[in-house]
Amino acid sequence: MEKELKQFTVSVYTENNIGLLNRISAIFQRRHINIESINSSVSEIESVSRWTIVVNLSEEQMKKIIGQIEKQVEVIKAYYHTEEEIIYQESCIFKMKSDLLFDERQIQNIIKDSNARIVTVNRQFFVIEKSGRKEEIELLHRELSVFGIMQFTRSGRISVSKEEMKISKMLAAFNH
Amino acid sequence: MKETQTIENKATNTQQTERISGSEAIVRCLLAEGVDIIYGYPGGAIMPVYDELYKYQDKIHHVLTRHEQGATHSAQGYARISGKVGVAMATSGPGATNLVTGIADAQIDSTPMVCITGQVASHLLGSDAFQETDIVGISTPVTKWNHQITKASEIPEVMAKAFYIAKSGRPGPVLIDITKDAQFEEFDFVYEKCTGVRSYKPVPETDIKSVEAAAELINNAKKPLVVWGQGVILSEAEEAFKAFIEKAGIPSAWTILGVSAIPTEHPLNVGMLGMHGNYAPNVLTNECDVLIAIGMRFDDRVTGKLDEYAQQAKVIHFEIDPAEVDKNVKTDVAVLGDAKASLEAILPFIHKNTHTEWHQKFKDLYEIEYEKVIKHDLHPTKEGLTMGEVLHQINLESKGEAAIVSDVGQHQMIACRYAKFNQTKSNITSGGLGTMGFGLPAAIGAKMAAPEREVVSISGDGGYQMTIQELGTIFQQKTAVKIVVLNNDFLGMVRQWQQLFFDKRYASTEMTNPDFVAIAKGYYINARRVTKREELAEAVAEMMASKEAYFLEVCVEKEGNVFPMVPSGASVSDIRLS
Ligand SMILES: Cc1ncc(C[n+]2csc(CCOP(=O)(O)OP(=O)(O)O)c2C)c(N)n1
Numbered sequence: 113m114e115k116e117l118k119q120f121t122v123s124v125y126t127e128n129n130i131g132l133l134n135r136i137s138a139i140f141q142r143r144h145i146n147i148e149s150i151n152s153s154v155s156e157i158e159s160v161s162r163w164t165i166v167v168n169l170s171e172e173q174m175k176k177i178i179g180q181i182e183k184q185v186e187v188i189k190a191y192y193h194t195e196e197e198i199i200y201q202e203s204c205i206f207k208m209k210s211d212l213l214f215d216e217r218q219i220q221n222i223i224k225d226s227n228a229r230i231v232t233v234n235r236q237f238f239v240i241e242k243s244g245r246k247e248e249i250e251l252l253h254r255e256l257s258v259f260g261i262m263q264f265t266r267s268g269r270i271s272v273s274k275e276e277m278k279i280s281k282m283l284a285a286f287n288h
Numbered sequence: 289m290k291e292t293q294t295i296e297n298k299a300t301n302t303q304q305t306e307r308i309s310g311s312e313a314i315v316r317c318l319l320a321e322g323v324d325i326i327y328g329y330p331g332g333a334i335m336p337v338y339d340e341l342y343k344y345q346d347k348i349h350h351v352l353t354r355h356e357q358g359a360t361h362s363a364q365g366y367a368r369i370s371g372k373v374g375v376a377m378a379t380s381g382p383g384a385t386n387l388v389t390g391i392a393d394a395q396i397d398s399t400p401m402v403c404i405t406g407q408v409a410s411h412l413l414g415s416d417a418f419q420e421t422d423i424v425g426i427s428t429p430v431t432k433w434n435h436q437i438t439k440a441s442e443i444p445e446v447m448a449k450a451f452y453i454a455k456s457g458r459p460g461p462v463l464i465d466i467t468k469d470a471q472f473e474e475f476d477f478v479y480e481k482c483t484g485v486r487s488y489k490p491v492p493e494t495d496i497k498s499v500e501a502a503a504e505l506i507n508n509a510k511k512p513l514v515v516w517g518q519g520v521i522l523s524e525a526e527e528a529f530k531a532f533i534e535k536a537g538i539p540s541a542w543t544i545l546g547v548s549a550i551p552t553e554h555p556l557n558v559g560m561l562g563m564h565g566n567y568a569p570n571v572l573t574n575e576c577d578v579l580i581a582i583g584m585r586f587d588d589r590v591t592g593k594l595d596e597y598a599q600q601a602k603v604i605h606f607e608i609d610p611a612e613v614d615k616n617v618k619t620d621v622a623v624l625g626d627a628k629a630s631l632e633a634i635l636p637f638i639h640k641n642t643h644t645e646w647h648q649k650f651k652d653l654y655e656i657e658y659e660k661v662i663k664h665d666l667h668p669t670k671e672g673l674t675m676g677e678v679l680h681q682i683n684l685e686s687k688g689e690a691a692i693v694s695d696v697g698q699h700q701m702i703a704c705r706y707a708k709f710n711q712t713k714s715n716i717t718s719g720g721l722g723t724m725g726f727g728l729p730a731a732i733g734a735k736m737a738a739p740e741r742e743v744v745s746i747s748g749d750g751g752y753q754m755t756i757q758e759l760g761t762i763f764q765q766k767t768a769v770k771i772v773v774l775n776n777d778f779l780g781m782v783r784q785w786q787q788l789f790f791d792k793r794y795a796s797t798e799m800t801n802p803d804f805v806a807i808a809k810g811y812y813i814n815a816r817r818v819t820k821r822e823e824l825a826e827a828v829a830e831m832m833a834s835k836e837a838y839f840l841e842v843c844v845e846k847e848g849n850v851f852p853m854v855p856s857g858a859s860v861s862d863i864r865l866s
Contacts, residue, residue: 127487131435134428142429179611185433185453188487286486 310440331379334406360390365733381419396720432460457490519583672845725754
């Protein structure tokens, strides 16, 4: 009876609040749901924060979790979307030995073909940055790892939905 | 009383400001919220507030409990019987952590409560200072909302928000942690009640379409069953609820937090749901064609095995908390909103009905339960006092007018099953958390909130000893609660499970008990022990007639069991009668 797991991107609009990270992450932790990535930033609305959380779970579970998130006093609204319903980006940076740039000519091509860019180069190392979809980043990682990566890190996902989320209307209604 | 008024007016009068300390502001906020009693325990980090409470003692009565857990349960008892917000107060560190059990209990049972804790000075936060503990972090998963105040100027707004959030929508506990420097700091005080929080929608709008859809299902139902919970009481929907079930003629069963919303003797009341509930409503849950849940959340103790719960029925769920809809039981029609408003909205759409034949099924099954269980509980003939006969005696004396405050265990199930109620908000018990030790302190709070009412606390010998120190509070406050301990020298409920499911291996459930009567007398409380059936009626009568606190220990049979029983993991219709 295992329900099919899907990847969902959750967008949560919240008041700025120190304790909220705790509350939101506890909702996932209690149910043993691993957060794939989480990002918090300002949003299109002044003084409202926007969180983007990526999780793998069944749609049924997802709906229940959205209910639990929205129940938090400081959460204004939460939405969930499948990958097809959003435009998203993730970004990553690689630190690699500078010698490689000269010894391994393909690296230049890989960087070019993958639309990555070199952020900085010095005698010891150079840094590559790439933004894109998950698979693009995974591909670049695979391609570069054969040369040896000194450091790698990848950001949480940020996304916007194709459909309108109507959050501004909701807030406007409150102010009346 | 007059003076309280003027202070209140001053405080709610928005324009005037006054320069006062943070600690005085806290007390003034409490007054502005209409708080008359608070329960708490002092200590270093909250001393400035206590100093103000000393000055305001003719306006706010502070009750010194004997443990901070007792303070929370008393605040809960106060809230449950009155519908008002209960207030508990404690110092930082151990004082604050001692509140946690009561807060968790209030969270799962939707009890409005505001807890105020002192905290070390803000410059010491995060330094592991003496009695510093991250109570905001600790209490986060068990509060509806919490907040730490580090500046006096935040106090009025945060306190107003705390009371608003605790009481509105689905109620719950709020914790406000206030650093010591914020308590000392002076600022220009002005109080304004909170009427809304932008990100928080306490009551979802009722969609008239869902009301109509629900009415249609109900009107076409041949075998409808109402299952109601505390939501009916919390939204003060008792009258609307009664009008609804009477017009539709639907048999109605309750959760242990919902009971007392209508009088026990109401002809449509078909009894208690769940693990130790009545036979008929459990069995017929799996036979009804429309299940109408009102202000209840399908707790697993109520539903038993979910895959075999009311699968044949269409489910209607009247619910204030959208997160509860489809959480455990899939609904066909969800009527979101406040129970009172929704029930009033649906009434005109409901056709009059009686469902006579369907009712007969409940009566038939009741007869079976009466012969197999109830008769032996209430009117036993064999040796050994039963818990049920004690409840029966209490009913005879109280005539349904008492509030019954139970602890957790066998006696709780017996109390909920057999206590008679004529008034709402009268069954006070720890439902969702099942907190042993809840009963005695909760009874204190209930009696203080409703001094005109008879309040009877019923505990087992185990749970009683978890908060027995509150006898000190009863003595000091002269709280006229009636305290009954049903002593079986066992942690009875656990022992019952050991007997039934662990081949009678009674691991750590036998209790060697002290002289409970002597202990009560040590607190100067009148006390009596009953060991024989012949003495019971007279002893209960003496207790109920007492104008003061009274302690009654009844030594009941040691290995009595509570039946019926839905074994855990079984379906409600596989309920056992023995
Ligand atoms: C604080 C706490 N600890 C443990 C339990 C588990 N528990 C549930 S019922 C029970 C036995 C209660 O015994 P007693 O208070 O004597 O009441 P009885 O069942 O005998 O009526 C226990 C240990 C609990 N509910 N709460």
